[in-house]
Amino acid sequence: MSNFLTLPILLPMFIGTILIFLAKKHRIQRVIAGISSIALLIVAIYLAYAVYQSPDQIITLEVGDWSAPFGIVLVADMFATMMVILSSIVGAVCLFFAFKTIHSDREKFYFYPFYFYLLTGVNGAFLTGDIFNLFVFFEVMLISSYVLIVHGGTGYQLRESFKYVVMNMVASAFFLVALAYLYATTGTLNMAHLGERVAELGQEGILNGVAIIFLFVFGAKGALFPLYFWLPKSYYGPPAAISALFGGLLTKVGIYAIIRTFTLIFVHNPSFTHTIILYLAAGTMFFGVLGAVSQFDFKRILSFHIISQVGYMAMGLGVFSPLAIAGAIYYIAHHIIVKSALFLFAGATEKITGTTDLKKMGGLLKTHPWLGWLFFISAMSLAGIPPLSGFFSKFALILSAVQEQEYFIVAVALIVGVLTLFSMMKIFMYAFWREPTIKEEDINKKEMFGLLRPIIPLVVLTIGLGFLAEPIFTYSLGVADQILDPTNYIQAVLGK
């Protein structure tokens, strides 16, 4: 059974490699890519189910049969498998949207291989139980993202991607440095083993400094304040399918790594480390949303919102109670789905109107009502309007912060909520209200439904995650309980 664990990593890796050889035949590429993305989703769901059913709710695999903590170990717990499901969902949806939108030149230049390699890196980062291996999966993910973000090579992309690459390289260099410190102080790289040893050492002295460097590194990947500068402009360049995939997924890998390291390894001085995270969360939320408020471009508003919402997830970790962690988990799920959907709507809108500048759009609700309403649902979900998924996740976070008497962060979260609503209303009012800019006879219904079809599952999910909040929240609480009790994880890996 546990060999099954490698499938979310190996499947996209092999598919990516096969697709290189079919680069010139874009139809065959699409068929293979489409089927594989669905297969990957099925694998992810099955894995999550298997983990849920297993006695400890953790399945581990010692790669190459080298026992932990010496070899690399893959660990699938509830958190990791949930993330793999989310990445597979978004991966499939954005892929099908790409079929409808991207130019065949891209397909001939290894668009799909890069796409699948990216998923390899992402899934690996979720599943690995070894912190050096995490670095390697980050590299796989990042190098693919570098290529995808510059794919097409327009002047804008080259300029912004350069900054994206350089900033990420610096963060990666610090990752390596932090790994060296960690190894020097603890003598191990296995995350479960690290958890055990840091606990034994009482997380004293320099270990806290190492924790801060890790926070810096993952914070830079996850776009925390004040490390998010690479994000807003670089996400504007690539095609919508890629912006959507990145917007939904990539920063969340950073957040996942922060949550993992600060619940499993660096958990012994929460009054110091987690308080810092809480303040960073506040700054992230606030400055992110101010960026969104100031913009008048569909994609740019969404890009800034990624930052502000990453803040909510960090807030859950900062508050650091079971309810707060569960809220953060729920929020991640909600955000990945809704954010990708919104970016895809931006893409669909651009395809229809030829622009992402809100001031040049108008009246889409009249000409494209389906697009308008589906967007509206997603936008309201993002703003936390009940009973959609955004509400329940935000509510859990706010309730937990009130319980822990962190009133400051509650105030920030609520104000940011209002500003989120403001900027989402801005998109809706400019693009979908006002006088139509498109003539009645130019409406291409077939094209529109082609564009909407891949997005609909995401909208259904955000509605579903809201109405079916109980099972989702129970699951999130299960995840929170599991990651807040590291002994479970440590035992499953080290077998003591």
Place this chain on the structure above:
Amino acid sequence: MSLLHIAIIAPFLFALTVPFFYKKISSIHTGWFVLVLPAVLFVYLLTFIPTMASGEVITHMLNWVPSLGINFNIHLDGLALLFALLITGIGTLVVLYSIFYLDKNKESLHNFYFYLLMFMGAMLGVVLSGNLMVLYVFWELTSLSSALLIGYWYNREKSRYGAQKSMLITVSGGFAMLAGFSLLYVMTGTFTITEIIAQADVIAQSSLFIPAMLLVLAGAFTKSAQFPFHIWLPDAMEAPTPVSAYLHSATMVKAGIYLVARLSPVFSGSSEWFWLVSGFGLFTLLWGSFNAVRQTDLKSILAYSTISQLGMIMSMLGVGSAAAFYGYKAGFTAATIAAIFHLINHSTFKGSLFMVAGIVDHETGTRDIRKLGGLMTIMPITFTISVIGAFSMAGIYPFNGFLSKELFLESMLHATDITSFNMQSLGILFPVVAWVASVFTFVYSMILVFKTFRGKYQPEKLEKKPHEAPIGMLIPPIVLASLVVFFGFFPNVLSNTIIEPAVKAIYPASLTGIESFDIHFSAWHGFNYPPLYMTLTIIAVGILMYLTLAKWQKIYAFLRLHKKDPINYIYDGFLDKLVSGSAKVTNLQMTGLLRDYFVYMNVFLIALAFYTLYHFNAFAIDTTNVAPIPIYVWILVGIVAAAALAVPFINNRVAAIISVGFVGFLVALFFVMFRAPDLALTQLLVETVTTALFLLCFYHLPELRKEKSKPTFKWVNLFISLGVGSLVTTMALSAMAFGNKKPFESISNYFIENSHDLGGGDNVVNVILVDFRGMDTMLEILVLGIAALGVVTLIKLRMNGKEDV
């Protein structure tokens, strides 16, 4: 799931079918299909009156998100039923009215009825929920549907403005309320309203009592348009008139009043609650009535009138809360009874007046009272309705407004008897404000009727030739006007059936010990009844002021109130500043310059990491395990450092590249010295290739110019490089010192011991790379492969960005 649950969900489900009716059966006005639902619900709800009158409370449980304490519980008591009847009853009339108001060929009826039904369901949900969070869910849905209805004609600038305003204000209030509910949860451990009320004394003891109260009131005041949050309501008049009649006078704006009434058992008895609710109420009453007089648009008059009347009801609830302090004697409960009674009356007369305004607008094409006049003979029925509605609002016998207005005056007079809460000195304000506001109310009621229907008929200013409205449009206001008259003569029909059960919800027997309230309304209380004289003087002064309107109206210009409500300057200014301010903040950080970004990031890193090291006293140097350093190593280190330091000062590109390469090759030499030949080889290879690549690109690079930058620029650079360098070094030394003392072995021993036996190789590094941690190596190869493929793509694929999205 009970029938009552279905009653709440039904409008939502029905709403989903509306587009179908609109598209498929377009020959029949969609409103006819919709009409069925509120009518059925109204009749269904009527059947609960006897049950409620007998004092029963109906509850149904339905789990939704139990792990967060959110359950879709129904709690039907007198208060809930009263509101539910208003929602469905007036809803029925409004839908009927809208059928004639909105043209089936020109309007997007599917949108309209979708929003309207969504509102109806949400509003029923608000009043029937027994769980605060479910109430909140529906509360936000009412805000949402209200905004959509205001923006119904979304091609109009003003509609969009009004929609945004109402959404921002009511949702902000909602968010505050959410925080307030969370505080209540923290205090009581539940969201169930009855359980919270049962713990009222626990809450009163808590330090969170006041914050929770303020936050909950923020929700109630924004929704019920209390000063200074009232500014969204006049702009909400951009909605089609049936919506104004329904949401923005009869139902949604009363949600705040509902909430205050519902949570009265929790908060009342404290002086803060008393003062906030009655104070904001009274000021809103005064502000609304005073500003209504200056309006020239029929619907604007009605909007300010609604604000004023909502303030009036609010103030009565505030005064009524004193009963919790004084033991529920009749004198204090009277205010609450009056509040409930007036709430019903207001819905009837204001609903009919809005419909009249809609008729006038529909038939003449304008709502501007400067253009209107002399319509009495042309539209006699409409005129009659408006007289009934406006006179009731003004508090004139024999209409229902007279009765509740007198009770209002009585309770305000009674408020002066309160001996605590600082009322001895300030209490006199209550009847004074009530009297002044009532005078203005009288004046604008007269304006409403007489400026429209009397005076000079000016057909040249009207867009259409006016005539009496179609009968379908007249029926709903006639029904409401009949109720105004009927309740005026027979108010006691309501007293024990509707009002007493509602009052019992505000004064629950569990807290008060009072099983029933004896409610009896009458129009005549004898001559020894001060409110009578107040009413008489109000009418006398009101008539006088109406007649001299032109003379004293200048006061509005003098007070700078003539253009727009001054609070609007704050709101508009805030939004402008918000956008421009956030653009400033954003542009300040998002400069687009990599160097700036690195300054921010690195300063953050240096400050935070050094602070952490300092905080945990983590600095340490441990030289016990350090090998002796031969002199030639020192020399090499010196050379490397010198070569590295030279790079920033070299102005020649070739020299710079050679210098960088020099550093790299010397590092390779270090590897040799530390007996890592494979690493040294790798390093040599990397350096060679990098240098070669540099030189290859050389031809394409522009000439290297000497950087002209300010000294501060360079100092910052220097500071940051030194900071990062010393951070990395300090941490490395400290980590080594820490590691030397660790009580366990490094995993590397395992590799050293087992590489031969288990890995089949003597070079431990090789065995680690290809076997122990072979997966890392495989993935690094993948990284290289992707990079190679990426380079190909980067070179060969050139798009202009317009081919796709």
